[in-house]
Amino acid sequence: MSGAARGCIRFPVFLQRQFLHDGWNWGFQFQIPHDDPVRSAIGEWLPLAFGHLPNPGDMLGFDASYDPSDPWNAHAIAADRSVLVFTGQNQDGTATVLSSCYATTYGELLTLAPVAGPLDTQPDAARFLFNAGAPDDKGNHDFQIAPEGDFVIHAHGPSDGGTYDLICGLQGTEFVAFQPFVDGGYAGDRLRFTARSPAYAPRYPFTEVSPVGAPVDVNAPLLDATYTSSWGTVARAPGAPGAAAYVAQPKGAALYGRDALIHSLGEKTLFGPMTPSVTLPSSAFPVVPYAGSSAGDGVTALTAEQMADFERQVVSPTRRRRIADGGAGMASSKAHALKLADMGTATPYNTTTPSGLLVTVDAAGQWSKILLGQNLSPSLRQMSFCNPDAKLQQAFATSDLFLVTANAAHLGAFSADGSGTCGPSATFANRINVGDWSFEAAVGQNNRYGDYADVMIVKGRRGPLWDPQNPAGSLVASPDMWTQKDVFAAPSDLVPNPAPPPDETVAAPNPDELTALSYWLQRYFQDALDQAEPAYFAKFNAIAKDPAWTGILFLRMKINSIPDDLVGIVAGVQAPELFNAHHFGIEISQIANDPAAPDIELTTSSSMFGLIYYVDPAYIAPPPGIDPQPVPPTAGTDYQFRVLTLKALFENTAVQRFQSDAQLTLNRLFDMPVVSMGEGGNPYATLVLRGSYQDNGGRAVYSLGTTATSTFYFDNNLFTKIEVDSAQMSTRDGGANGQIASWFALSGFLDFAVVQANDSSGAFDILSFGSDAGEDQLRRGLAYSNLGVQMTFPVADPTAIAFAFSASEIRFDTQTSTPRPDSLFVNFALGLQGLVQGTAQTSPEAGGFLNVVTDATLTGVNGDRWYGLAYQLNMGTPGNLAGTIGLTSGLLTAWAPVSADAGRYRASLGIQLPGTGGGANLISLQNVLRLSIGQMWLTYDRDKRSFLLMLTEIALKFMGLLKIPPSGSTLFYLFGNPQSEGKASGLGWYAMYNNTPASRSKSARLLGKARGWTE
Incomplete structure (x- = not known):
């Protein structure tokens, strides 16, 4: 054979x-x-x-x-x-x-x-x-x-x-x-x-x-x-x-458009099936x-x-x-694949799936654009693939589509251009917004083995994403059910860069890591089911179990930008790897069929949903009904801002719910170290801020502020406490020039202590505002607002934070303030002008304030940083020689941050006389006459319950040559109304000339002969 x-x-x-x-x-x-x-x-x-x-x-x-x-x-x-x-x-x-x-x-x-x-x-x-x-x-x-x-x-x-x-x-x-x-x-x-x-x-x-x-x-x-x-x-x-034409489209998501059969009938209100095809190979x-x-x-x-x-x-x-x-090759339709139609007759067209996926097919049958979703507010932004390669087109044309993507090898170059216009190259317009929140699908750029980010899932088939009752039947648990898993799902991890910078680079996709990715996905979905706040995860958990749900889902998606009102919070995120969108999804979009339009278009915003759910790893959520408590701040810091939680729920392309808790540590106020907080406080000198959201006529307004009163105590005998009733965070610079600036505006009450006279005779209340002597009362003191802490950091590095305490913008409300009845402010009917501050090089004297001797032991503020309250003191008028100029003086009560010695106060009282400058004790009258003053002394008459300001050795000098009178002394006394009963009612003054200088006791006996009252 x-x-x-x-x-x-x-x-x-x-x-x-x-x-x-x-x-x-x-x-x-x-x-x-x-x-x-x-x-x-x-x-x-x-x-x-x-x-x-x-x-x-x-x-x-x-x-x-x-x-x-x-x-x-x-x-x-x-x-x-x-x-x-x-x-x-x-x-x-x-x-x-x-x-x-x-x-x-x-x-x-x-x-x-x-x-x-x-x-x-x-x-x-x-x-x-x-x-x-x-x-x-x-x-x-x-x-x-x-x-x-x-x-x-x-x-x-x-x-x-x-x-x-x-x-x-x-x-x-x-x-x-x-x-x-x-x-x-x-x-x-x-x-x-x-x-x-x-x-x-x-x-x-x-x-x-x-x-x-x-x-x-x-x-x-x-x-x-x-x-x-x-x-x-x-x-x-x-x-x-030609060749036989192969057409594959997701089940329940066939492509429809203006076909030659159905759409051409009647009023052209119906779409017919479209068949962009591939030519079958011989295999x-x-x-x-x-x-x-x-x-x-x-x-x-x-x-x-x-x-x-x-x-x-x-x-x-x-x-x-x-x-x-x-x-396989590409063809714009099955007729063109079969060579039944002249290729020259093929024209680009748009086609859509019932899920709103809008696909643009060019004349050669190549998908030139895949529109995933869009938002028209505040302006058009589209998330799309432009000129997708054959692998990506093949994936989206799969009949049982379940695309898990953990690398960007076939997605095209990332592009921030959301205009919807495609250039000649393959790009992925990977940003989308909901309101002022912008998200970026940085697929495959931040993966580490077993820890993945920006994972994209496109589901076009039946089956639950995750069902804990049937893990083996869950799509995420079975890589064998993933579309082209070795091409798209193989993770690309960050690895050390052999030639930095940068320190790390993205490696090639690794198909051997699919098991690890599947396990991570299973844990990710299960973790959402196990969350203590199910309301935030309800939709996500529902679609995970729903075998019929189809759409696009991004997991652990990068937050590209946040609303301007909140831009500063990124500096308070201690775990940036956790600050992302837990999920972001795109659902069904309504495709408009306008017969008059040149092509099918998506004319409304896509239906999008998502969740940001950030919780500081050190934060312990309180039981229901209990206010949140801060976490321990970094030791040795004067100021620190830290975000405890930030939760933003998005539904129907809008913010549905927003909640945030943050903390602001204030270990130093007016350069005074905080030693403790009052009732309801904490050991960390820290305020807890609560975030809120309000839709103000279509404009989203976010705020972050306190909801309770806090009190801060100091080792300083000039202050009882500083009360903070409100702290509000606002944005001063959104980072357009590379630097972000946020402002924490504090308001409340400065509760000054009652200064005691040095002869133990009792109160000598020159600081005026605060709780009654021996008491610690709320909402008592000098009402202030916009006392601030400014936080700045570079946009490129939110960890490089700088804090600065600022009192330069503080404002006072004397109507709300509570001066004590026998205080200097009430007795002298002072007018509060504002807060002044200085350093060791800029003393009160350098600012034109003459030191006033008082009954209290005031040791001054020279040689240190200091703060003070500036007042206006109306002393009446000197007569026609001064024209219309009134004798209005300035009064300053200044204090230093460190003042702890019993009976001694690091403070000073200064007066700035009219017409003087540089601390001089001369008052100029028409630049011809000058009134000179010797010593100034402030005392308190306890019988009359009135302060007395004495100006001694007053003389009138003519052209700087002649003193009038040539001998003797003139005394000037300024005093409050002893019958004011603790209310501001004006000042009285008394002047006396003695040819031979009189003793202080004799001068004091003349105080009862007041010349009159001036209001």
Whole structure:
């Protein structure tokens, strides 16, 4: 014996149609592991054709070849030794046709006419090969015959040039467009099968993956050749131009637009199906018929549910992968792929999915833009892919789309341009906003092994994202169900940069990390379920469990910018890796069909939702109804700002809820170290701020401020306390010039202590405002506002924070203030002008204030930083010599930050006389006469309950030469109304000249002879 068929038994044979169906199981098989040690696999059988149609008794003709040593063709190079080759003729002389179980997308069954042999002259002749089937309960293997070669496709009543759509699996959105046989016309496209193709899914059903579980190679092919069957493709008729057109769109998200059939009818208010296509390559893929299949019991064969799930999770992804790897081309429609339309007639168009995904298809069939979502407020911003590459287009055209993306290799260059205009290169406009909150999908830029960020999920298929009751059935737990997982889901991690800067760089995608990513996703969704505040996570948890939800979801998304009102809070974020959007989603968008518009457009904002949920790692949430407490600030700092929580919930592209808690540490006020806080305070000299949100006529207003009164105490005998009733944060510079400035405005009361006289005679209340002597009262003292702490930091580095206490903008409200009845402010009817401050180099004397001797031991403020209250003291008028100038003096009560000695006060009392300057004791009258003053003394008459200011040695000098009077002394006394009963009512003054200087006691006896009162 010699030749290629040596050792084979060859003979012609006629086999009954029904027998081929029932006895030899013509068609296709897929097998999966079974936990029975004998029946180690179970599967499904999908008949190629019906056995009873057109006639069950038909005897089909074959040329048979059988190799006893290789019945399965396991060793033959070509599958032609054990084979049944169609002759094309039945025993009764009629042509052989098969009533196939393949169908169109409309459910019309197709007929197949096998291309007749022999193989020697027709290598594409239709034939059957034998495959070993799954073992039965005794361990014996069944067998089935699988097709190979070409079968011409026939349809019912075809017209020449007409096209049909062959459904590839179970979904009508995945099909191959072809031209059937037309008698006397087109020769008909062909189903071309390749036998000995993989048909065993060793890892199905897919289990939940975990780094601590059994090792799983999630990158291994879904099917291997433990069992084999036939794969196929559709080939054009010999000599026909073009290629069969493959169209795949997500289930429930088929593309619709202004087609040539439906849209052109009537008022053009309806959209019809659009079919941007790929041209089928020659490589085979699983394309199986389901019309004649029967479901099993799950023990000997797959159930109907298992069959559908197997198609979705194994067969369809394998089909998509094979077509993509075969180098499929692009076409704007199936007609252009089939060369039934002139390529020159193709024009760009927009098409949409029911979920609002707007796709722009160019004339070549390439998707030039994928619009994920848009917001029209305050101006247009679109999130989109421009000029997506073939891998990305293939992913979005998948019928069972579940795209998990953790690298940016095929997304295009990131772009901040949200205008919607595409340039010539591939870009990802990756920013979107809700109000003044802007988010950025920095996919693949901040991953670390087991800790991922900006993960994008596009869900276009059924199944829960995460169901804790069924983890193995959850999409995130099974990388095998992810679309093109090795291309898009393989994480790209940050790794040390061998040539910094920067210190780290993004590595290439790592498919071996898919298990770690899946485990992270599972924990991420479970953590949301376990949160103590379910209201914030309700929507996220609902869509996670909802098998029907479809949309786009970003996890741990980067916050690009926040509202100007809150821009300073980024400096208070102690854990920046946690400050992100927990999730951000894009849902259904309404596509407008305006017949007058030139194309389909999205005319409204997309429906978007999301959540920012930041909690400081050191913060402990209080029980319900209890005010939040601060965390310990950094030791040794005077000021510190820290965000404890920030929670912003977004629904329907708007802020639905906003809540934030922060703390402001004030360890020093007016340069005085805080030693403690009062009732309701804490050990950290820290205010707790509460954030709020208000929609003010369409304008979002955010604020961060206190809701309770706090009191601060000092080791200083001039202050009882400083009360802070309100602290409000505001933005002064939003960072346009690279620097952000925030202002914390404090308001409340300065509670000054009652100064005591040095002779232990009692109060000498020159500071005037505060609690009664010996008391510690709230809302008592000098009412102030806009006492501030300014916080600045560079936009590029929010950790480089600088704080500055500022009293330069403080304002006082004397109407709300509470001066003590016997105080200097009341007794002298002073007018408060404001706060002054100085340093060791700028003393009160340098500011023009003469020191006044008092009954209290005031040791002055020179040599230190100091603060003071400036008053206006109206002393009446000197007469016509001064014209209209009044004798209005300035009075200053100044204090130093350190004043702790009992009975001694680091303070001073100064007076600035009218017409003087630089601390001089001369009053100028018309620049001719000058009034000189010697010593100034302030005392308190306890009998009269009145302060007395005495100016001694007063003399009038003419042209600086002559003193009038030439001898003796003049005294001037200024005193409060002793009958004012603690209320400001004006001043009285008394002047006396004595030719011989009088003693102080004699001068004092003359005080009762007041000349009069001036208001």
